Amino acid sequence: MLPIAVLGAGLAGLSAAQALTAAGRTVRLFDKGRAAGGRLATRRIEHAGRSHRFDHGAQYLRAERSGFAALLEAARTLPWPDAKRRVPSPGMSALGRHLAHGLDLQASRHAGALHRTEAGWMVAHWDAALVRPGKPLPETPPEMAGPFSAVLVTFPAEQARAILPRDFAAPLAPIEYAPCWTVMAAFPGKLDLPDTLRYHGPIGWAARDSAKPGRDRAQENWVIQAGPEFSREFLEAAPEEVIARLLAALPAPPPLFAVAHRWRYSLLEVALGQPCLWDASLGLGYASDGCLAGRAESAWESGQALAARVLGA
Ligand SMILES: Cc1cc2nc3c(=O)[nH]c(=O)nc-3n(C[C@H](O)[C@H](O)[C@H](O)COP(=O)(O)OP(=O)(O)OC[C@H]3O[C@@H](n4cnc5c(N)ncnc54)[C@H](O)[C@@H]3O)c2cc1C
Known part of the structure; x- marks a missing residue:
């Protein structure tokens, strides 16, 4: 069986990749960031010989359902600023590291194009340092990864629409x-x-x-x-x-x-209204917090929902 490509190693991508791996599928993850976690991010700033850390994306995590609650428990998150909200230690990015453990993650790779071949999907990806937001893709030839049986895209909708075929991506247009x-x-x-x-x-x-x-x-x-x-x-x-x-x-x-x-993409204002998108005949899927609600738990659940659809196909 061909491997599956998961593009984006935020909570949605990590969640899908983990569930698929647990079910015995081979998964390759690609992320343009230097590490996993996406908007669950921690920035380290050196000043006067000291290291300062800041959670500059998501501030805290709240589990309303048992699946995410179990993850927060397994990742040893701690209550802050009250008993209902939790944070990983020593920084928010620790949750991404926890989830990425054991996964095949290619970091600092910008996935820029998908090509469907007879053998399966190919992913064209560039060194993320060469890609400028809002500018055309670099002229240097990309590296090609694949073939993959399926590609699951887990970026915020506007970025996802740049790489997904237009018809598949059309339902993502209202997400804001x-x-x-x-x-x-x-x-x-x-x-x-x-x-x-x-x-x-x-x-x-x-x-x-x-x-x-x-x-x-x-x-x-x-x-x-x-x-x-x-x-x-x-x-x-x-x-x-x-x-x-x-x-x-x-x-x-x-x-x-x-x-x-x-x-540019922070808290969700308009959702897709369904847990994920999956087209078994194309082998294409989409998951993110944009599907149902702009919270970490929703991103994780969207990834779980997409993995379940892929495994059921
Ligand atoms: C400022 C801020 C505060 C927030 N506060 C909270 C909070 O307190 N509690 C809460 O629950 N939620 C909060 N959120 C929302 C929460 O962070 C998100 O809901 C969740 O992290 C989304 O996960 P995701 O996987 O859907 O997307 P992301 O985390 O955005 O992951 C997408 C990943 O795709 C990668 N990517 C994008 N384009 C490409 C490409 N072309 N090639 C390769 N990789 C690519 C990105 O690098 C990123 O790692 C906050 C968000 C922000 C920004």
């Missing part, structure tokens, strides 16, 4: 995400603020990241996420401007340093 500007800032001393804050101005959410379990509590590291309105209005603004505006909205002294990250 809000962008999110995120500022990671370290302060010289403890701020007189609670560990988590929800705002109505430019800031949507701010959290003392260093208060999470397993983090360096001697540091005062904050993750400040802009709300969707601000993020849309300043989508193309320079990071310096975003940092200045968000820090001005937080009652805090000047930071030791601040770095901004722009998520």
Whole structure:
């Protein structure tokens, strides 16, 4: 039996790859990031000889159903900021590492095109460092991987539509995400603020990241996420401007340093309305948090649903 290609090693892709591997199928995962996890991300920033870590994507995980709850238990996540919400330690990306363990993951590879041949699907992929967002694919020839019996794409919908055949991808058109500007800032001393804050101005959410379990509590590291309105209005603004505006909205002294990250696809606004897409005759599938709800649990469940459809085919 030919292997299956899973494109994207966020929670949806890792979930599908794990379920297929557990059922005895051979899977190859490709991700343009340097590690697995996608939007469950941790950024390490070196400053004055010290390493600061920030969960700059998803902030915490909540399980409403038993499958995801079992995963959070197996990955030894810990409660934060209350008993219902959990975080992996020492950073959010630890969950991606946990799930990727034992899987065949090609990291830093941008999957740019699919070719259907008589032998099966071929995936054209480039060194991710050569690919510029929104620009045409590099002229250097890609590496080809395959043949695969099936290709499962697990990127946010707009990125998925760039690689999937138009007819298969048509149902993904309504899926919409809000962008999110995120500022990671370290302060010289403890701020007189609670560990988590929800705002109505430019800031949507701010959290003392260093208060999470397993983090360096001697540091005062904050993750400040802009709300969707601000993020849309300043989508193309320079990071310096975003940092200045968000820090001005937080009652805090000047930071030791601040770095901004722009998520073009952050929290889901319009969902597909079904757990996944699967076309057995084409051998093509789609899973992501865009299918049902913009939460980590939904991404994981979408991957499980797609794997079940593939195995049932
Ligand atoms: C700022 C922010 C805050 C959030 N807060 C929370 C929260 O507190 N709780 C919660 O439950 N959820 C939260 N979420 C949502 C949660 O992170 C997502 O629902 C979940 O991580 C989505 O997983 P996914 O696998 O569908 O997509 P992703 O995690 O986006 O994974 C897609 C993967 O595909 C890869 N990829 C994309 N294009 C290509 C390509 N061409 N070739 C190869 N690889 C490619 C990407 O590198 C990525 O690793 C937040 C998200 C953001 C951005």
